[in-house]
Amino acid sequence: MALDITKILKSKKKSLFEDWMKNQLSNEGLREDLVSNEDLRAQSEELINILLQTLTPENLSDPSSASFDPVLEILSGIAIVRAQQGFSPRETGLFVISLKEALLARLQEEVKDNPIAIFEESLKLNRVMDHFIINSFETFIKGREEVILRQTDEIAEISTPVIRIWDGILALPIIGTLDSSRTQIIMESLLNEIVATGSSITILDISGVPAVDSLVAQHLIKTVSATRLMGAECIISGIRPEIAQTIVHLGIELTNIVTKATLASALRYAFQTLNLQVRKAGTQNATNQ
Amino acid sequence: MIISLSKDVVIIQREQDVVLFRNRVKEFATKIKMGLVNQTKLITAASELVRNMIRYAEGGDISIEVVSKGRENGIRLTFKDTGPGIADIQLAMKDGYSTGKSLGLGLPGAKRLVNDFNITSEVNKGTVVTIIKWANG
Numbered sequence: 460m461a462l463d464i465t466k467i468l469k470s471k472k473k474s475l476f477e478d479w480m481k482n483q484l485s486n487e488g489l490r491e492d493l494v495s496n497e498d499l500r501a502q503s504e505e506l507i508n509i510l511l512q513t514l515t516p517e518n519l520s521d522p523s524s525a526s527f528d529p530v531l532e533i534l535s536g537i538a539i540v541r542a543q544q545g546f547s548p549r550e551t552g553l554f555v556i557s558l559k560e561a562l563l564a565r566l567q568e569e570v571k572d573n574p575i576a577i578f579e580e581s582l583k584l585n586r587v588m589d590h591f592i593i594n595s596f597e598t599f600i601k602g603r604e605e606v607i608l609r610q611t612d613e614i615a616e617i618s619t620p621v622i623r624i625w626d627g628i629l630a631l632p633i634i635g636t637l638d639s640s641r642t643q644i645i646m647e648s649l650l651n652e653i654v655a656t657g658s659s660i661t662i663l664d665i666s667g668v669p670a671v672d673s674l675v676a677q678h679l680i681k682t683v684s685a686t687r688l689m690g691a692e693c694i695i696s697g698i699r700p701e702i703a704q705t706i707v708h709l710g711i712e713l714t715n716i717v718t719k720a721t722l723a724s725a726l727r728y729a730f731q732t733l734n735l736q737v738r739k740a741g742t743q744n745a746t747n748q
Numbered sequence: 749m750i751i752s753l754s755k756d757v758v759i760i761q762r763e764q765d766v767v768l769f770r771n772r773v774k775e776f777a778t779k780i781k782m783g784l785v786n787q788t789k790l791i792t793a794a795s796e797l798v799r800n801m802i803r804y805a806e807g808g809d810i811s812i813e814v815v816s817k818g819r820e821n822g823i824r825l826t827f828k829d830t831g832p833g834i835a836d837i838q839l840a841m842k843d844g845y846s847t848g849k850s851l852g853l854g855l856p857g858a859k860r861l862v863n864d865f866n867i868t869s870e871v872n873k874g875t876v877v878t879i880i881k882w883a884n885g
Contacts, residue, residue: 611764638763670770670788672795673853701788708789709796709857710843 462576464584465514467569468562475565476507482557493544506533507558519583522590534591535598542602551599552592559588619645621652628729629658630722632697634667642678646685653689660729661686664722666697676711683716692717692732696725750880752824753814761807766798769810773823776812780821782883790823790881793858797827797877800854804847805831805874815880822863822882830874837867 468475480503484496494502510530518524534555541551563581570577619641624630631649635641649661663682668675679695686693696719698706706713719725730737756776758769773794777787794810801808808829815824834840841859846852859865864880 608764636767638766670791670795672792672799673851673857674796674799677851701785704785705788705792705861708860709792710853710860711851711857 462570462573462580463516464566464570464577464580465511465516465519467566468514469511471565471569472507472511475511475561476504478565479503479507479558479561482561483554486553486557490546490550493541493546502537503558506530506537509533510558514587519580519587522587527587527590530591531594534595538595538598539602542599543606546599548596548599551595555588555592555595559585559592562588619648621648623652623656623658624662624726625729625733625735627656627658627660627733628726629653629656629661629691630664630726631661632664632667632722635669637668637675637678639678642682646682649682650685650689653686653691658691660692660694660732662694662696662722662725662729664697664725665695665702666699666722668697668702671702671706671711673709673711676706676709676713680713680716694719694725694728696720696722750815750817750824753816753821755811755813757809757811759807759809760798760801763802765807766795766802769798770795772812773825776814776823777881777883780814780823780883782823782881786881786883786885789861790825790879793861793879793881794825796854796858797825797879801827801829801831805829808874817882820882820884822880822885824878824880827877828874829876833871833873833875834867834869835871837869841867 480500483499483503513526513530515526518526537554538551541554562584566577566581566584614635619631619633622630622632629649629652631645633645637645652658653661663679665671665679671679683693683695694717695713698718698720717728719728756772758765758772760766760769770791773791774787777790782790798810801810808827808831810828811824811826813824813826815822839845841856842852843856844852846854855867858877858879862879862881863885864878866878867875869875
């Protein structure tokens with residue numbers, strides 16, 4: 460009769476669990492600051508219970524079997540929580556790896572008379588556990604990525620300040636890449652600010668935009684059109700020499716839009732349009748009408 | 749004869765990957781001492797193509813290579829996707845033509861920005877675009 464290690468493991472659940480906990484607690488990667496011993500015990504117990512429940516001789520040789528789904532679900536839950544709590548990948552990996560070690564050590568102890576069978580069976584068990592480890596890594600990374608995505612959203616939110624630089628003149632420095640969602644945020648805050656301040660000129664400064672491709676240009680053109688509909692003029696400033704050359708090669712038409720190389724010259728243009736003059740205190744201006 | 753010196757592959761799945769990819773291209777371009785104008789042109793062309801990839805094919809993979817021909821060094825980018833493909837490449841290469849709601853400058857614009865542009869596409873199989881920009885081209 461073939462060796463059924465799942466039965467052996469199931470019958471030794473209690474001692475397995477203790478072995479595993481000992482493994483985990485003796486490991487230097489244990490993070491008592493992040494998870495209490497009781498929580499860890501509860502997590503571990505839940506996992507080992509469900510694992511031993513689902514483990515059968517049939518699915519042992521098929522790591523991707525759907526019957527493991529409950530195990531994976533619990534594992535993913537643990538991995539995601541750990542990613543958010545700030546565990547390192549190594550610490551998260553060790554959680555499952557230490558279980559694997561406990562399982563294999565227990566097997567070795569229980570079955571001494573049949574080395575060939577035990578080797579074959581442990582190989583299968585290894586595959587299943589490796590599958591779990593990979594899975595928990597994947598979810599761990601997914602958890603981290605969610606954190607990053609949330610931060611990206613936050614950055615997009617805070618990096619679009621509309622500044623009132625003069626009565627009737629707004630400036631909006633754009634830093635980073637303009638994508639659809641950011642353009643939406645920019646346009647919204649700009650248009651609202653135009654209404655709130657009654658401004659007639661807005662300056663979009665793109666000094667901080669690394670590359671202007673046709674999509675970015677399209678977003679800029681849309682923003683300009685929208686501000687014009689609101690009755691304000693829109694100037695694009697901060698066009699660097701290399702960006703200018705690239706725009707020409709790309710074939711983007713910006714001829715209907717007032718563009719300036721620097722924010723300073725855009726401001727000067729805005730002053731001219733509003734019939735404002737900037738001069739040194741005390742000097743008389745001859746051209747004053 | 750074009751010799752490939754070093755190679756890197758970037759997998760593109762969503763819009764956030766564009767920035768990462770552009771930074772990789774910039775790294776490569778800086779390594780071979782490409783000038784700022786050419787760098788910007790290459791990055792812009794790359795950015796056009798990668799956006800097409802995300803928009804029409806839901807991503808794909810791009811290989812970045814440092815290539816050398818005689819005394820000249822350059823960057824070769826190969827964009828591979830398994831999207832819907834392009835039925836009429838000639839039409840797609842025309843200025844102002846777009847099946848999406850864009851300006852229709854992506855493909856023809858990218859072609860003007862680089863030294864070598866090659867596109868092959870099969871409907872329902874995918875599209876491969878290869879571009880080369882020489883450091884002093």
